[in-house]
Amino acid sequence: xxIALILIAGFMFAEVIGGVLTKSLALLSDAGHMVSxxxxxxxxxxxxxxxxxxxxxxxxxxxxxxxALAAMVNALTxxxxxxxxxxxxxxxxxxxxxxxxxxxxxxxxxxxxxxVVAAWVLHRSAKDSLNVEGAFQHVMADLLGSVGVVISGxxxxxxxxxxxxxxxxxxxxxxxxxxxxxxxxxxFHVLVDSVPADIDVYKLGSDLxxxxxxxxxxxxxxxxxxxxxxFTGHVMIDPDYAGDTNLxxxxxxxxxxxxxxxxxxxQMDKTALPSSDLGCDESHHVNYLAARxxxxx
Numbered sequence: 001x002x003i004a005l006i007l008i009a010g011f012m013f014a015e016v017i018g019g020v021l022t023k024s025l026a027l028l029s030d031a032g033h034m035v036s037x038x039x040x041x042x043x044x045x046x047x048x049x050x051x052x053x054x055x056x057x058x059x060x061x062x063x064x065x066x067x068a069l070a071a072m073v074n075a076l077t078x079x080x081x082x083x084x085x086x087x088x089x090x091x092x093x094x095x096x097x098x099x100x101x102x103x104x105x106x107x108x109x110x111x112x113x114x115x116v117v118a119a120w121v122l123h124r125s126a127k128d129s130l131n132v133e134g135a136f137q138h139v140m141a142d143l144l145g146s147v148g149v150v151i152s153g154x155x156x157x158x159x160x161x162x163x164x165x166x167x168x169x170x171x172x173x174x175x176x177x178x179x180x181x182x183x184x185x186x187x188f189h190v191l192v193d194s195v196p197a198d199i200d201v202y203k204l205g206s207d208l209x210x211x212x213x214x215x216x217x218x219x220x221x222x223x224x225x226x227x228x229x230x231f232t233g234h235v236m237i238d239p240d241y242a243g244d245t246n247l248x249x250x251x252x253x254x255x256x257x258x259x260x261x262x263x264x265x266x267q268m269d270k271t272a273l274p275s276s277d278l279g280c281d282e283s284h285h286v287n288y289l290a291a292r293x294x295x296x297x
Contacts, residue, residue: 001041001044001045001048001121001122001125001132001135002045003118003121004041004118004121004122004135004139005038005041005042005045007114007117007118007121008034008037008038008041008114008115008118008139008142009038010114011034011110011111011114012031012034012035012037012038014107014110015027015030015031015034015107015111016028016031016035018031018103018104018106018107019031019107021100021103022099022100022101022103022104022107023097023098023099023100024099024100024104024149024152024153024165025085025088025089025092025165025166025169026104026108026145026148026149026152026165026166026168026169026172027104027107027108027149027152028088029081029084029085029088029145029169029172029173030108030111030142030145030146030148030149030172034111034142036077036078036080036081036138037118037135037138037139037142039077040070040073040074040077040134040135040138041135041138041139043070043073043074044070044071044074044132044134044135046070047063047066047067047069047070048067050063050066061224061228064224064225064228065224065225067225068187068190068191068225070134071133071134071183071186071187071190072184072187072191074134074135074137074138074183075134075180075183075184075187077138078137078138078141078176078177078179078180078183079177079180079184081176082173082174082176082177082180083173083177085169085170085172085173085176086170086173088169089166089167089169089170089173092165092166092169093163093166096162096163096165096166097162098162099152099156099162099165101152101153101154101155101156101157102153102157104149104152104153104156105149105150105153105154105157106153107149108146108149108150108152108153109150111142111146111149112143112146112147112149112150115139115142115143115146116143118139119136119139119140119143122135122136122139123136133183133186134183134187137179137180137182137183138179140179141175141176141179141180144172144175144176145172145175145176148168148169148171148172149168151164151168152164152165152168189223190223193222194222194223195221195222196221196223196229196260198260199221199229199259199260199261200259201219201221203259204219204221204255204256204259205219207255207258207259208233208235208252208255208256210248210251210252210255211241211243212237212238212241212243212245212248213235213236213237213238213248213252214236214237214238215235215236216233216234216235216236217233217234217236218232218233218234218267219231219232219233220232220233221261224263227262228262228263229260229261229262229263230261230263230264230265231256231261231263231264231265231266232265232266232267233265233266233267234266234267234269235252235266235267235268235269236269237268237269237270238270239270241270245268245270249266249268252266253266
């Protein structure tokens with residue numbers, strides 16, 4: 001991410017100046033997005049540094065949620081840039097200025113090369129971190145914008161048709177908004193403590209119904225960060241179970257870890273009484289019993 005930040009920040013000034021001199025909206029929109037790229041990567045780096053800090057008594061999860069907050073800011077900036085380009089394109093269609101095609105093409109090609117390298121650097125870690133994915137989506141949207149700038153430059157140089165500039169700017173804007181949507185959805189699910197998409201609670205619940213277990217309820221699963229998912233649950237054990245309860249607990253933990261969960265808290269009670277008779281005030285939802293696996297629909 002540091003390498004990507006140096007590349008993006010080092011070129012964004014040239015692209016801003018190039019956009020002003022050539023009067024190209026496509027280039028200016030790409031330049032504006034490159035500025036947001038640099039800001040998003042810098043923010044992601046700060047969030048990663050904070051996330052590495054140890055948990056404390058006051059912050060028992062540490063600063064891991066900063067990853068989601070940084071990704072949320074990145075998603076918001078993508079929406080803002082996309083909408084700004086659409087508004088500016090509307091005004092440009094009303095009065096299309098003369099665009100300097102050669103300068104636009106040169107800056108666009110250089111910007112494309114910078115974005116290709118930055119995207120390649122970030123791609124390796126984008127799948128492992130929501131924070132890095134936010135920065136990667138910024139760079140990918142900017143890369144597509146650079147492709148639009150290059151196409152605009154070629155068309156203007158060969159045909160003199162300046163209307164291509166605002167038209168492709170609209171295309172760039174929709175590509176930016178398209179990349180903002182899935183990132184926004186992922187951030188939303190993390191912030192509202194949804195179960196991660198790769199974890200099937202129905203399958204997990206049925207897998208935990210091993211010998212000695214009469215009921216598992218009050219299951220709660222959430223992602224604190226991209227690499228930290230927590231599980232809490234209440235396990236009712238058959239009072240006639242003659243096996244080692246410590247060994248049973250270890251087996252339950254291994255099953256849960258097999259579903260990609262690394263922070264596990266289990267409450268165990270060896271009784272035949274209903275949970276309501278134990279003085280327990282938890283939310284005893286057992287929705288996972290409705291099916292053995294998540295519906296594909």
